[in-house]
Amino acid sequence: MHTWHWQTWQDQPYLTCSLLEPWPHGFFSQQFWPQTPEDLVVALASEAAVYRVNQVHGKGVLSSSQISAQQTDSAAAGARPEADAVISDDAQQSVWVCTADCNPVLIADGRTGQVAAIHAGWRGTSLKVVPLTVDRLIAGGSRLEDLNVAMGPAIAGEVYQVSISVAAAVGRTIAPDQAALADEALVCYLQTQENPAVLSDPEPGRVRLDVRRVNALQLEQLGIAPEQVAIAPHCTYQEPERFFSYRRAKEKKVQWSGIVST
CATH class of the missing domain: 3.60.140.10 (CNF1/YfiH-like putative cysteine hydrolases)
Structure with a gap:
């Protein structure tokens, strides 16, 4: 550790x-x-x-x-x-x-x-x-x-509210096999992953985005x-x-x- x-x-x-x-x-x-x-x-x-x-x-x-x-x-x-x-x-x-x-x-x-x-x-x-x-x-x-x-x-991802389109643009870098999905579908997919980089938000059309988690996943995929x-x-x-x-x-x-x- x-x-x-x-x-x-x-x-x-x-x-x-x-x-x-x-x-x-x-x-x-x-x-x-x-x-x-x-x-x-x-x-x-x-x-x-x-x-x-x-x-x-x-x-x-x-x-x-x-x-x-x-x-x-x-x-x-x-x-x-x-x-x-x-x-x-x-x-x-x-x-x-x-x-x-x-x-x-x-x-x-x-x-x-x-x-x-x-x-x-x-x-x-x-x-x-x-x-x-x-x-x-x-x-x-x-x-x-x-x-x-x-x-x-x-x-931190828990407080970083972004739009669906922003989360999808970032999320496509770690889900290339799902890149053809529409933004909302892609974001829903990302939220189901283990230790997800995209989290739910109470406001419609918004989610929370953990940029550092995305960066870590990008490195892992390398x-x-x-x-x-x-x-x-x-x-x-x-x-x-x-x-x-x-x-x-x-x-x-x-x-x-x-x-x-x-």
Whole structure:
């Protein structure tokens, strides 16, 4: 069983996971706002280079060298390229994503030391941003059995109300054999599965969606064993003292999650 631990930096809390213990990493709480990864990296590895992107709720995956090249070539020098996943391609590189209900996913390769950070909300999950990131890692020499995946604080399925169409768009990624079903039929099917990612809601035309569970099922269908995946027991929506939640407060404030390659 993987364990989660609160650490302290600057007298403020951030979360770590035992599954990622060999890699400096952290899921930072709202208390660190408005610090950026360039500030926060000091808590993990002060000499590590920082790589992050302009997140757009898509499926783009960029390596650290691609980010550097695009920033160099950009007409607006230093502008961050658009993507929702970042992969390291050398040691001592920190990769970061920000979230405020979406799922922050950190991946580490136990053999190569390579790492990835992914921003996976429902839109990115419907576009399979997490499997696409794993595909990039595999193309770069990783093996499925060497990957460790930790999903940080995000809005929990029990409180995340969405429309039938949103749940169906996300659900089709984990039920390809049922993809031809109409949205309502597909959602009903998903609710009958063991440990379902889609839950009922009292409001007509609405259901509850567990995005982290969908991400876990996507990884399982790739061939990643459940013991290689850990999900934080924290909900951004239900823990206002620790996390920003756009669904709860409608504020454009975020918490950062980052990991350093070895």
